[in-house]
Amino acid sequence: MKNALYVALALTLTACKTNSPTMVNQLDTPSARSNLTIEINEIMSDSISIRALDYGNGAYWYSGSKGKYGKINAESGEVLKLQLPPGEALTMEFRSLAVTEHYTYLLSAGSPALVYKITNATNKVKLVYSELGEKVFYDSMKFWDDQEGIAFGDPSKDCLSIIKTIDGGATWNSSLCEDLPKFIIGEAGFAASNSNISLYKDHVWIVTGGAAARVLHSKDRGITWESYSTPISSGGEMTGIYAVDFYDDKLGVVIGGDWNNKNDNLANKAISYDGGNTWKLLNVDNGPGYCSDIVFIPETKGKELLAVGPQGIWWSGTQGDSWKKLSDQGFYTVKMISHKEGLLAGQNRISSFSLRGDL
Template structure:
């Protein structure tokens, strides 16, 4: 099924191009439409999506995962074989040159490693406990990865591997920022971790909406406050994206009040130390994912959630809603093409921009 959704944007506004030295103002004027082509339907909920070279990988409920050729749209579906594995939702995925890693949400926490060359599937991590709940996972390369989850004792859960997932080490509470009671994370889109070179940023919600930052791949940490709404069980930050070691964006809000866009999205140009709220007048309310659009030097942003898809060409100073179709997560190949995943579906999309 192919939906051609036209929402014409004639947007003339001032965009701020920021860096550590100066701020320049420039005009931005573009007509934008979005074309959405549904690639796959299924009975599962898909919250994890990653891309490498020519393939998208997804994972979801019932132990199911798959690979989609970005050019042809060909879908190959798989399912984990063990009874225990099939009970879990896999809301985190990470794809490297040689491997794909799947991480379950809930108890038990299971990490599976899939070798691309042989299609071998191996369980490489198990963690049991009533409070165990992991939310997101990223890898720098085939060997080094990190996963982030809810608190177990007196700190948030962070596990790391340096040997391709064969062994995982949990960070000690004494090495992490002081825990705030009621603070947690959300497994909404595998997007509450962002990595760039040696940097890694994690975002929280609940009692606090903070950014945890490490400059050394998780060996040491700092925490930064944000102006994002917090204090409720389902409030806080749901997704974060960095384009370099200084420029980042984040989004979230109140899952119980999805239309509220007052304090749910922000931008930084100093590595996450300080955050400025984006426009609340025309922008999206609660969203589960946000990305810098590639090849636009950080000017263009795409945000997705159950209420639809939004685009900004002004670093979040103004927004345009492109579609009412709801999705959980988004990945983009270039400045025009990408994939979206949500409940029971994966779709390809193209942004048509007439400048």
């Protein structure tokens, strides 16, 4: 959301998307890790806001404000800080990031929208897309592979902005308004954690906030779309869905709430067992209030969730029926590569973390 994000979202958070191909719908047995705890260690500090994390080829990548980005060796923890070329990039916040086998793509929030393509092997940087406009504001970007990616942003015309590339960023095409679900005035997205989009095989889900809290779903990589309503709170400028994660083509979760009322946990998290068509609120008086990200923890067969926000970190071993607060430390985004470890990023810092508890 363009008009409020730069001020209001200076305190928000994002997460990891590593999914197992085995599907678990409604929970049969809870996780065995009832004694789970977390250990957090800061590994990098900088004078930037970091809202995007991703992982590929043994390294975490991050992007933030002032045109700064970098990568962290997952095994050694070695940090390589990098800087985009001088110019407009140095004034932009790069809140969207996507890592593929050979490339890393960075996307700025606000105008101009800039997409940079980085060759992972050499760190060579190339500007591949630029979009100017008073209403231009992109919230999230994901890639299926080296060539095909999608980005989502606030409405700049008469519909939400969705752009796609099928040639590694060389060209980008905007979805026509007539091909998208009907726009609701006041609906937009949140560039809080690069988690407005979730991909699974050919599926893509995009979540919204503001006047409506909807899920937009495409089964064919963004060619055709459907929209689904959710019970997540909406109607205010900073209400709605901030993050989505799908475990497979059926099981998905969303989280968000009201940034202006962060303790409200009555209608801020929900689960779907049918690909996003219907949603059920998760334990309406338990667990986290406002959060900017939620993920299925890898290797837990869809049983475990991790939610992060400015007021801390929460874990569920019961698909959201019950929650345990693990830490009061707030972050913007999280990325996990196993059920035990990952990274957290936020204002001026990145931390590694370990979840202690046997499966």
